[in-house]
Amino acid sequence: MDVLNPEDNSYDDYYNADELEDFGLCKKTHVKEFSIAFLPVFYSVTCALSIIANLTLLILFIRYKTLRKVLPLHMVISDILFTLSLPFWAVYASSEWIFGDHSCKAISLIYMVSLYSSNLFVASQSLQRFLDIACVVSTTSIISSPKRNIIMCILVWLLSVLGAAAHVSFVATQKFHGQYICTHHFDDKPGWKIYLRFQMNILGFVVPFLVLLFCTVRLPCVAVARSTLKVFRHDIGFTVMFFLLWFPYSIVIFLHALQDLHIFYACTTNIHFDFAIHVTECIAFMHVFINPVLYISLNKKVWRRLRNACKTPREYLLEESNSSSIISTLDGAIELKAVQRYQAHGLSVSAERPGNFLPEPM
Template identity: 65%
Template structure:
C-alpha cells in the first residue's frame, strides 16, 4: 500500500496499472506486480503489526510504570507508532482482496494513517531538537521554558493533521474492475497530485532529517569540548537516530521523488514505470519498519531504559528462585552460626566437667 496511493499495490485501476507506455501506445501490463502485492503485503503488514504492538506497548508500560523515564517526545513517538500500527490490519485486508470498509472509513483511516506517519517522523526530529536545546543552548533562558516541549508537541500534532487533511480530502472509494478501491481521485486537479508527493517528501523526510543532521553535528562538536558522560551520551543518541532515520526513509523518499517526475512526464516508458512500482513497494516496506525500529533503538541507546526493562521482564519463577536462594543462604548462615554456638557450648561444658573432677585444682583457662 503506497503511502500516496493506498491501493496502488494491489488494485487494477487505470492510472497505475494501465499506464500508457508511449513507445508501445498500449496499456502497460503489471499483472505480476499485483500478484506479488496480493501475496506479500498482507503477510508483511501482519508481521509488522504484531512486532510493533509488542515493542511499543512494552516501552509504553515502562513509561507508565517509571515516572522518571517518562519523557514527552518519546511518549508521543510511541503513541504515533501505535496509532500508525492500528491502521495496518485495514491495509492488509485491502491488499489481499478489496476495500470492504466503506466510504467514510476510507477517508477516516487514511487521515489517521497519515497523521500518525507525519507526527512520528516529526517527533523523532523534535526529540533531537530537544537534546540540542538542553545541552548546547541551555544558557539561553528562552529555550529553558517548562512549556517548551508541550508547545512543540501541540504544533507537531496540528501540522500533521493539517498535512494529512490534504490526503483525506482527495481519497475516495471507487469501483473498478468489479472491485471496490480506496484511492486518490484528483480529477482535473493534477497539480495536487504533485503537491501531495512533494509534501510527503519534504515534511516526511527532508525537514526531519535536516533537523536531525544539524543537531547531531552540533552535539558531536559539543561532546568534543569535554570528556564527561553527560556530553557524549546525547551525541550518541542523536547520531544513532539520524543514521537509522536516513536508512529507513531516504530510499522511499527518492522513489517518491522519481514518481513525481514521472507524473510530470519526465519518465514515461513502461519498463521504467514497472521498475518504479516495484521500487516503491520495497522501499515502502523498509520505511514502515520504523514502528519496530524506533522503540528498539530507543531502548538500545538508553541505558536506563534497558535496566528497567530487565527488571520488568524478570519472571515470577526467577523472582521466587532468587528469593529461595537468598533464603537458603540466610538459613545456611544461621545454621552455621547455631552449629558453632553448640560446638562452643559443648567445648565449654567439657572444660567445666574436667575442672570439677576430684583432685584437679587447675582452674579453667580463660
Template identity: 30%
Template sequence: MNTTDIADTTVGENYNSYYNYDFPEPCTKEGIKAFGQLFLPPIYSLVFLFGLLGNSMVVVVLFKYKRLRSMTDVYLLNLAISDLLFVFSLPFWGYYAADQWVFGLSLCKIISWVYLVGFYSGIFFITLMSIDRYLAIVHAVFSLRARTVTYGIITSVATWSVAVFVSLPGLIFSTCYTENNHTYCKAKYSFNATQWKVLTSLEINILGLVIPLGIMLFCYSMIIRTLQHCKNEKRNKAVRMIFAVVVLFLGFWTPYNVVLFLETLVQLEVLQHCTFERYLDHAMQATETLAFVHCCLNPVIYFFLGQKFRKYIVQLFKSCRGVFVLCQSCRLFQMYSADTPCSSAHHTPSSSYTQSTVDHDLHDAL
C-alpha cells in the same frame, strides 16, 4: 497509500491496428498487484505486531515509572502514540493489498487520514527530540528554563495540529470506487490531478525527509562537537545513540523518498518508459514497506542503547512474574553500574555547572 494504488491495466490487442495510429500501447502492469498480494500482507502483519508491542511498552514505562517529568518524556510519549496511530492503519492496508477495499467510504477516508497523521507526526516528533537533545547538551543552562513539561505539551499540541493540517488532503480526496470488478481506496482528484499528485509527493519529500534531516544533522553535529570535551564511556554511548537514530532514519526513509521523487517525474512525463515504470512500482511497494518498519525501531533503540529505559523495562518484566521467570536467565537484562561522569581537574564555577548539567542530561538520555 502508494503500495495499494496500482491497478492492473488491460489493453485491447488490436487497439493500434484498428485505429491505424502509431501510438505506443499503454503500459500494462498485470504482475504488480499479484506481487503485492504475496509480499505485503505478511510484512504489514509483522510490523503491526512488533510496532504495537514495542510502542505499548514505551507508553506503559513512561506512565508507570517516569511519570512524564520532563520535556523528553513528553516527546517520547507522543512519538510512541504517533507510531501506534500509524500501525493501527496497517491491518486495513494489509487486507486491501491481499484482496480489495471492503470497509466502505468512511473508513477509507479515516484510515487514509490516520495513516498520514501518524506518518507526519512520527517524523516531526523525531525531529523535536533532536532539538530537545541539542538544547539539553549544547545549551545546557538555557535548557533549564526552556525544557519544561509545559513547553513540551505546548509544542506537542502545535506539532499534532501541523500533522493534522498537512494530512487533510488524505481525508478530503481519498475515496473508494469500483473499477473492473475491483474496489479501490485511494486519492482521486476531480481537477488538476497531475498537479495535486506532484504537490503531494513534494510535500512528503520536503516535510518527511529534507527539513527533518537538515535539522537532525545540524543538531547532532553540534551535539557531537560539544561531547568532544567528555572523554568517557558515557559520551561514547551518547554518540552511538545519535549515530543509530540518524542512520536508521536515513536508511529506512531515504529509499522511499527517492522512489517517490522518481514517481513525481513520471507524473510530470519527464521519465516515460514502461519497463522503468514497472520497476518503479515494485520499488514503491518495497521501499514504503521498509519505511513502515521504522516505527518498530524506536523502542529497540531505547532498549539497547538507553540504560535508564532498559532498567525500567526490566522492572516492568519483574512486575509480571510469569514473563520474568522466563527471562531472568537472559543476560540481555543484566544491569551495569552507571559510568563516571566526565570531569576535569580545573573548572570555573560556571563551566562546572554547565558540565554537570550536560552529565545529567546525558544520563537521562541514556
C-alpha cells in the same frame, strides 16, 4: 501503500490502457500479483512486531514515572496510531476496500497524520536534547524545558494534521472493474498529485533529517561532559537509522513525481518504479517497531528497567543475593586489610620503642 494511493495493488495504473509502449498496452499484472502475495503478510508481521515493541515501551512509561518523557511518549502514541491502520491495508491488499467511504477517509487520515508525526517526533527528541544541553552550557533559557516540549508537541501534531488534510481531501472510494478501491482522485487537478509527492518528501523526510543531522553535528561542539557524549550516541543512532529507512523511499517518491511530469514515460520504467515503491515503502514502514526498539536499546535506564522487569522473582532474588555476597566479601576484605595495616603499624611502633606500654623516664 503509496503515499498518494493507500494501496497500490488496486490502482487504475494496474489496469488502464493509457500507457503505451510500441503501440502495446503497459500491463502491470506482475506488480499486482506481487502486492497481493507480499503486502498482506508484511503488514501483518509489521503490525504484530509494532504492537509488541510499542506496548512494551508504553508500559514502561506508565509503570516508571522517572522514564516518562513527553516527546518519546508522543512518538509511541503516533506509532501505535500508525499500527492501527495496518490491518485495514492488509485486508485491502488481499482483495478490495470493504470498509466503506467514511472509513476510507478516516483510515487515510490516521495513516497520514501518524506517518508525519512519527518522523517529526523523532527529530523533535534530538532537538529537545540539543536545546537542553545548549541552555545548560550557556546558562540562558527564555523558555523552560517542559514548556518547550509542550510547544513542540503542539507544533508537530498541528503540522501533521495540516499535511494530512491535503491528502484526505482527495481520498474517496469508487468502483473499478467490479472492485471498490480507496485511493486519491485528482480528476482535472494533476498538479495536486505532484505537490503532495513533494510535500511528503519535504515534511516526511527532508525536514526531520535536517534537524537530526544538525543536532548530531552540533552536539559535540556543546558537549562538555560524559553525559552529553552519551546523548550524542543516542542522536547519531537515530539519525543513521532514520536515513537508512526513509532515504530510499523518498528517492522513489521523487522519481514518481518526475514520472508524473512525463520525464519518464516508458512502460518498463513505470513497472520498475512500482516495484521500487513497494519495496522501499516496506523498508520505511519498519520504523513503526524499530523506533521503540532503538529507543530502548540506546537508553540505559529504560533498558535496565526492562531487563529487571523480564526477570523471574527467583532470578531477581538470586542476583540480589549474589550482589550482597559480593559486597560482603569486599567489605570483609577491606576490614581484613585494615586490621593487617593496624597490626603492622603497631609492630613498627613497638620495634622503635620496646617499653611503649610504660611511662617514658623523665
